[in-house]
Amino acid sequence: MKSLSSLGTGLGYGARAARHKLAIVAVAAMATLPAQAQDATVTIAALGDSLTQGYGLPPEEGFVPQLANWLAANGHEGVEVLNAGVSGDTTAGGLSRIGWTLTDDVDGVIVALGGNDLLRGIDPANSRSNLEAILAEVTGRGLPVLLAGMIAPGNYGPEFKRDFDAMYPELADRYDAVYYPFFLQGLGMGTDPGAAADLMQPDGIHPNAEGVAAMVADIGPFVAELVERARD
Template sequence: MLHLSTLRFRYASGRAIRNVCMAVGLIFSAPAWAEPITVVALGDSLMAGYGLAPEAGLVPQLQAWLTEQGRDVVVVNAGVSGDTTAGGLSRLDWSLTPETDALIVELGGNDMLRGLSPEEARANLEAILKGGQARGLPMLLVGMKAPGNFGADYKARFDAIYPDLAAQYGAVLLPSFFAPLTEMADPAAAHAMMQADGIHPNAEGVKKIVAGLGPKVLELLGRVKSFSP
């Protein structure tokens, strides 16, 4: 005959084993997407944060904005000041580490400022998008608008690069990096959000640009699939 104390011991032991098994099951059934999403932001000085304090650059401000949205994301700053589309393409392979889940491409401004061929910029950006596509990465392409300095034909050819490639490669498109500033009703207020060089936004300008960029990044994150380690 079993004593009551023996039954209690067996019941307690069985319950402990069951609890351990449940805990182990929860650990191994946890979805892989519980890990932070890693987004590589490939770009030039606008991405690198030229002329700004480290915490005021585009990537840190975007990171903070995404955190405020409750998103568990790590944005990797792969911006290099002065980089052209050719420069971005040359460092694509080592920028896209195995941890990369999504790619932001912000390049072309320096090609435009130097009057380089729009066809050359298009070819380089296409090669970058092909590289991201080959890795199965959802992508966000940040567009640029050329001024009229090089003529209407140059502007038309350059401006068409971004919507064309975004459609071709299924990338999320932000039509114009500077739209949040250029579309302000008060030109003086927009000018006050630029650094002295008239090319790079200051900290307040970046904040306004991030407010326009952020929703597009959320759309990008929505395309990131869960993955197995």
């Protein structure tokens, strides 16, 4: 398993879990809303990998519960976030399950995939095709989407990095997605992965609860924009 420092800002984090079924767990931002407010609940599905799933953390400290809590604390009441993260998943895995993730209850989608494509050195053209198909499926149903990007390390070569890094902003523009450039930018690593050591679990790959809180605080306003689009 490559560490964060070995991949630089590409951030290899995709520990492959031995799981064959995805349990989508609903985390309500406001569990005791009155009936009228519950009728107006906005449901956001977070499609991702181990970072979204909350690998190595108690359920309440993972990305999805912390995001739901952040939204509620910042005035975005009546928001439910669905955990559609699977550890080790690639863009191809996300594409394979996007159809049944988009239940009738879903009002918007966060797409945070691509890190495990990096770990495996998958051709960026394949990753791009998968992400585009996911975005086409979501927007084809009239749903707003937030696309969270990743950054390729330099050791894959300049052409790989160019193509991988470019696909996120280009696809976000094409599908009018809320664009969040780098899913882990809230950790404040910049060009030095070691700067986030205190925010990582002992594996040096996944953020700890404090690290997740930093991620959520940074991406939160972008998710709030997604929620507002879903309400419109």
